[in-house]
Amino acid sequence: MIGILASNASDPAGHHALAAVQRSVSATQVQAISRSLLRDMAPDIVVAVDTPDGWSADLIAWLRARPRKLIVFGNMPIALGDFLGYERADTVAQFAADLAAASRSEAAPSGAPRESAAVVRYSALAQTLGGQTWHRPFERFDFADEWNNLGFGAIRGDGSIWAVGKPVQVPAEAELAAVFVGGTRQFSYAALTDAGSSSVLWFNRPVGPCDSFEWRLVENFLSGYGADTLPCQPVLSELPWGYDAAITSRLDCDEGVESARPLWQAYRRLGVPFTLAVHTQNLNRPEQHDILRELVADRTQGAVLSHTATHAPNWGGTYDNAVAEGMQSAALLEAATGVPVRYAVSPFHQSPPYAMRGLADAGYEGCIGGIIRNDPEFLTARGGALAGMPAGFVAHSQQCMLHGDCMLNQGDPLAIFKQAFDYAYSTNTLFGYLDHPFSERYSYGWRDEAQRIDAHETLIAYIRSKAQKPLFLHEEAALDFLAFRSLAQVVGDGGEFRVLTPGAREAASATASTPLTLGVEFRGAHVPVQPGKAL
Known part of the structure; x- marks a missing residue:
């Protein structure tokens, strides 16, 4: 069991941290805990979210009691920082103002990305947790001021839960990552510290890296770090068992x-x-229907999803409009294809929380969306349930837009798309990318169909050359697997765990069925889930 420790002031960040951890280890293995529980009955793994300085003594005593793991997101309480050998720098208003400006990127022109002056750079120590010497800008764009084809969200400098925290310096041997501005190191961003018989993983951001491939470091810390002496927690892989990559487009x-x-x-x-x-306004033209019926004729190779009824920004701006957009679109698509529609794609990838609630209430089982420009809560490192959403509705962030406008003018035109897959491949992440069909008005930056087809074929060839056993899925199959994974339950404690997958009763729902097998990582082993058997 993992405890999420957050004060009243840090509850919004704690809300997202709890959901992020649940997406990795299942909902049954995470619970919010009170400060008082640290004294007697707290679990041996705790995530402390932007906790107050006055809570240091409780956390230190908890760490010292026996071998334990602590993850700290955001504020490192002063006395706990002293205990770990961290030093808090003086925060000045001018520094905060400068960082706020450095955290923002200019818009990307066609054919070239742009990124903020502020970046996070990882050290070789990240390899301890299965990471690399990654370079993550606070903000970057590949298309205008909207899309980041590398997939991660924005680290802000505005004091919000999505912002970097106060400047802290950690011992060099413990530093996983640091913040640089214009190439000059400023302060620590992440650290891994052994504290007596316990270990501490820290990220200088209230929500941690919940919106980035960097979340893999958290998963590896939970599932396998110090496996011989420290408590470990099973992590459900986002890749179906037997494959080293999963791709959907x-x-x-x-x-x-x-x-x-x-x-x-x-x-x-x-x-x-x-x-x-x-x-579905495209369905006003009967000549647009044939390809849809042909596509769904082979359910293993083709799928049709809703992209709303009118393509209204932000699903129409209200919960009621989102319900109407979803229901009207589903009815029209089923009438055209004869197949029920269970999943949606957000217009402009805008996915505000009220719209997701509206889709769930309209009967949808999940949604694809997410861009760095807005709705940061939708940009999740792992697909699954969003914070505050009911079980049975899943989200998947797919920010990689394979457009002619995003092909690089210099060097390998597909270099960014290959890098996006590389990040997914090295972090066991389900990789999704998108394009658009041509219209009479717009070709999305492609010169012609031949250029577009060549780019798609080249990217697929790269993926097949990189992965030993890639699995290509249509979106419905990919979301079905994420839904199945989100309903699995890890049960047990005291070092012995079992995984319960959705059973025969739940399998009556399409949400809980998939022909694919779950994998689980625990104490350095990666094995297929055998429901009910001890790991």
């Missing part, structure tokens, strides 16, 4: 549908499943 049909046919034919030739997300 789609075309969002904003203005055209039938124009997707040449690319679909290329995907069929490559043996890669294909997905269309359809804005």
Whole structure:
């Protein structure tokens, strides 16, 4: 069991931290705990979220009692920092103002990315937790001031839960990552410290790295770090068992549908499943229907998702409008294809919380969206349940937009897309990317269909050259697996755990069924889940 420790003031960040940990270890293995529980009955793994300075003594006593693991997101309480050998720098108003400016990026022109002056750089110590010497800008764009094709969210400098915290310096041998501005090191961002018989992992941000591939460090700390002497927690892999990569892709049909046919034919030739997300005003033209019926005729290779009824920004701006958008779209698509629609793709990838609640209430089982510009709570390192959402509704962040506008003008045009897959591959992350069919009005930066098909084929060839056993999925199959994983339950404690997968009763729902097998990581081993058997 993992305890999430947050004060009243830090509850918003604690809300997201709890959901992020649950997405990795299952909902049954995480609970919010009170400060008083540290004195007697706290679990041996705790995540302390932006906790007050006055809580140091309780945390130190808890650490000293026996071998334990502590993860600290955000504020490092002063006395606890002293105990660990950390030094808090004096915070001045000018520094905060400078960092706020350095955290923002200018918009990206066509063919070249842009990033903020402030970046996080990881040291070689990150390899201890399965990481690399990563470079993460606070903010970066590949298209205008909206999309970050590398997938992670924004680290702000505005004092919010998404912002970097106060300047702290940790001992060099403990520093996992530091903040640099304009190439000059400023202060520590993450650290791994052994404290007596216990260990502490710290990220200088109230929500930690919950919106980035860096979350893999948290998972590895929980599941395997110090396995011989420290408590460990099973982590459910986001990759189906037996595969070293999982990839899903789609075309969002904003203005055209039938124009997707040449690319679909290329995907069929490559043996890669294909997905269309359809804005249903396109269905006013009967000539756009044939490809949809053909696509869903083979349910293993094709899928159709909702892309709303009117493609309204922010799902229409209200909960009621989101419900109406979702229900109208689902009805029209089912009428056109004969197949019920269970999943949606957000227009413009805008996915505000009220819209997700509206979709769930409209009967949808999940949604794809997420961009660095807005709705940071939707940008999750792992697919699954969002904070505050009911079980049975899953989200998946897919920010990698394979557009001609995002192809690099210098060097390898596909270098960013390859890097995005590399991040996913090295962190066991389900990788999703998107494009759009051409319309009479807009070609999304592609010169012609031949150039677009070549880019898609080249990226798929790169993925197949990098991964030993990649699994390509259409979006419905990918989300079905995420839904199945989100309903699995890790049970047990005291070093012995079992995984319970959704059983026969729940399997009557499509949400709880998948032909794929879950994998679980625990104490350095990665094995297939055998429901009910001890790990």
